[in-house]
Amino acid sequence: MSETEQTEEKVGWLRRLKQGLRRSTGAFSDGIASIFTKRRLDEAALAELEELLINADLGPAAAAEVVENFRRTRFGKEVTPEEVREALAGEIAALLAPVAVPLPFLPQAKPQVILVVGVNGTGKTTTIGKLAQNFRKQGKQVMLAAGDTFRAAAIEQLQIWGERVGAPVVAGAVGGDAAGLAFDALKRAKAEGCDILLVDTAGRLQNKAHLMAELEKIGRVLKKLDPQAPHATLLVLDATTGQNALSQVEAFLGVCKVTGLVMTKLDGTARGGILVALAKKYALPVHAIGVGEAAEDMQPFDPLAFARALTGAI
């Protein structure tokens, strides 16, 4: 990929993220403006600020902490809305900076196995399609494993993505054993010398023990062929999800050693503020965010851009 293309793309996604978030941050920014039109940062103002953060799905605990930091540094000062936005964005970006880590590529793995997990409807299959597209663009050999053998037409959905991006799809029968399929896919990917194997899984709610056990089995079976596999396990989170995301991360971490997060649907009015709470509690890398349905709408996670979009400081 050329330098200009990269910049262009960067502008492209930033614009998209801004567009998505701006529509949503309208209310947030207005809120800040109305609180801080040249006003002293007092208790009442801080309380309102906390509410605005809660409104962005940070959750009461994380919102309280961010505001607490804010109080320490700026209490009683005269501030403008812009200053508040910038400072708040800086505060949040600092919290998020350590988790903004791109998905590492392991050239020696051959293939690097990436298992994609999450609850139903978060966008796992779409995320795989987008990831495959990105890897293909970098000239990598990619294979997809249609491990969602439960949902009707999930296999077809992945096959369509496979055709779009030019990646072979290993699929079995509907209702088949996902672990067995993953095993076969890894075997084939090894034989064909693929760089990346993306394994799709059926969506499952984290409180369904038997479904979570199935996930554990997939990991176990993959290890028979490659003790390092899966090299990465991505948990896909929906940006519209609220505080339940904490419970999702905890449960999936317990079962299948999640190595990183992908947050989808950030093009809505949802702000994905839960990422702040997650960063504080679990410090898991956030590899990418999804800001639209097209393949190029999958982007690396940029904490400052995210935080600025969140607070309307753009």
Place this chain on the structure above:
Amino acid sequence: MFETLTGRLGEVLNRLTKRGALSEGDVNEALREVRLALLEADVALPVVKRFIDEVRSKAVGAEVLRSVTPGQMVIKVVQDHLVEMLGKAQAEIDLLAPAPVPIMLVGLQGSGKTTSCAKIARLLSERQKKKVLMASLDVARPAAQEQLRVLGEQAGVATLPVIAGQMPVDIAKRAIQAAKLQSFDVVLLDTAGRIHIDEALMAEALAVRDAVQPHETLLVADALTGQDAVRLAEQFHKRIGLTGIVLTRMDGDGRGGAALSMRAVTGQPIKLIGIGEKLDQMEPFHPDRIASRILGMGDVVSLVEKAAETLEKEAAEKLAAKMEKGTFDLEDLASQLRQMRKLGGMQGVLSLLPGVAKVKKQLADSGVADKQLARQEAIISSMTPWERRNPKLIHASRKQRIARGSGATVPEINRLLKQHRQMADMMKRVKKMGKAGLMPPQGFPPGLMPRR
């Protein structure tokens, strides 16, 4: 996280319970915790504020001060108001229109529209014996139409044959036409997922609405939705006009605050909830059941209330009398088991008790407990009345007879008898505590609560 909050809330409320009268300060302190509980449950902030204000105006004042136990009163006001806001009456899908009745499903991507569509179709065709036609207008997501076709086959519901390349409005018109010709009662239209700020897709939904004039327009939304719930419900309602809400993923461990938010901003009832991945796992919505879940405070008081509601008065009185005497035989245990099942089984009872979230989860995972209740009932039914009143006299050969009669094994009968002995012991302790005015220990079966 929730456990600690529940604990804290419990503490505050416990303190209240022990006082004789309530000041405004006390109520405010309790309501601060309630506010946190609501926010942790993802109830949207504007809705939380409104709720707290309304509860405060109800709770502070004579109504509470005059009551015997003010703490309970606060909890009750909170609970009642929550149920009220969630919609008291149970709302059903309205089919009172000339056939074919068009029903349109809208919602965000991944909220579960297609699955819900098949579930609703199944519900209408099996329970109400309606002839239902489903049509997918989702031309955006790969294989979405195929998904509905497969689900239709599984549910035994007809789907409109797919014509590749046809646009949503045309598919909708074709569906209505086909339904008229083939005399279907209901047409379910599954639309593509759309974000409520996407103008093009909203315009498309509007065009479909105008073309078919749906009798019901249902918003399918994820019960795990966060603060965004109000905005999305508001937008969909404002733009397309909703007649009801379908909440999916209620079987997750989310506390479902979205239900309250969406009900509050749209004023439209929650008509159905999805409680599992299988096609028969869709149920009517019961506001009272979700109220305590949103609060996550599983208070013993509501358990007592619920027990009192469900228990036949007579049985309760009889039990009270037995407790006075300190006798508790197998007849009582059997009636306990029956009452427990009425309360929604072990899980239902446990969700009302604080601090047992973990136990509940394990139970849910095993799925054993409720089956055991039924089994134990069967064992007791296989005893003679004399045996039930005198459990001590059940010796080996009687056990064998009971085992044969109930399809159980002797060890199972031994376990039941042991359990009964333990409960009888507990009864004695409760009797003493009841006199001292203490609350019973946690995890105590319902109906055994000392009655004030």
